[in-house]
Amino acid sequence: MPRISAKICGLSTPDSVGAAVRHGASHIGFVFFPKSPRHVTAEQMQALAAGVPGHVAKVAVLVDPDDELLAAVAPAVDVVQLHGAETAERVAAIGHATGLEVWKAISVRTRADLTAAPSYRGAAQRILYDAKPPVGADLPGGLGLRFDWALLTDFGHPLPWALSGGIDIANVARAVTTTGASLVDISSGVESAPGVKDVDKIAAFLKAIASL
Numbered sequence: 001m002p003r004i005s006a007k008i009c010g011l012s013t014p015d016s017v018g019a020a021v022r023h024g025a026s027h028i029g030f031v032f033f034p035k036s037p038r039h040v041t042a043e044q045m046q047a048l049a050a051g052v053p054g055h056v057a058k059v060a061v062l063v064d065p066d067d068e069l070l071a072a073v074a075p076a077v078d079v080v081q082l083h084g085a086e087t088a089e090r091v092a093a094i095g096h097a098t099g100l101e102v103w104k105a106i107s108v109r110t111r112a113d114l115t116a117a118p119s120y121r122g123a124a125q126r127i128l129y130d131a132k133p134p135v136g137a138d139l140p141g142g143l144g145l146r147f148d149w150a151l152l153t154d155f156g157h158p159l160p161w162a163l164s165g166g167i168d169i170a171n172v173a174r175a176v177t178t179t180g181a182s183l184v185d186i187s188s189g190v191e192s193a194p195g196v197k198d199v200d201k202i203a204a205f206l207k208a209i210a211s212l
């Protein structure tokens with residue numbers, strides 16, 4: 001079992017899913033957000049997820065999802081990752097309704113942004129710290145942006161957590177050393193263009209993770 005686990009996010013082709021699974025991703029993410037170049041439909045996700053072995057957790061990345069979308073995607077995944085403005089009450093309700101593990105993404109730019117995390121205790125099972133997008137950005141995540149990882153150095157984490165935002169093969173060792181993360185999430189860093197996953201980058205990244 002590697003010391004550091006990795007979620008490869010924003011997969012939309014059989015090749016990229018295959019590369020993530022073959023090279024040891026612990027989690028694979030599917031984005032349900034029409035404005036995203038990584039957007040997949042529930043039907044596409046079901047086809048992509050069909051052959052994924054049980055030890056690789058499938059994560060549905062959702063932004064303020066309604067109950068209809070949740071009902072469509074939940075049966076085919078293991079985790080729901082909420083990347084919108086979901087309150088703790090909504091996060092808890094989604095957990096109860098789906099019976100799935102729920103992760104809440106927190107957008108971070110300053111230390112003050114971290115104060116949102118404790119409010120999800122008892123509602124989410126994990127916090128995903130991601131970089132805060134610029135005002136007016138089309139996407140709430142998947143922008144390849146980093147936040148100041150030193151903000152997490154002495155933070156008293158209220159829940160299990162993962163580190164996200166602008167991670168790539170060149171900086172992942174520093175990301176892990178600085179923050180103490182044991183689960184990292186990557187999307188743009190293993191792409192050749194927005195939404196286009198590069199199987200060689202996926203393989204190289206997961207190889208690098210395994211050696212940390």
Ligand SMILES: O=C(O)c1ccccc1NCC(=O)[C@H](O)[C@H](O)COP(=O)(O)O
Nearest residue numbers: 009036141142143144145165166187188
């Ligand atoms: O990736 C997207 O397009 C996306 C769209 C809408 C909501 C969330 C999205 N991504 C969330 C993720 O989990 C990404 O992996 C995370 O933001 C890190 O992305 P990156 O900085 O590109 O590695």
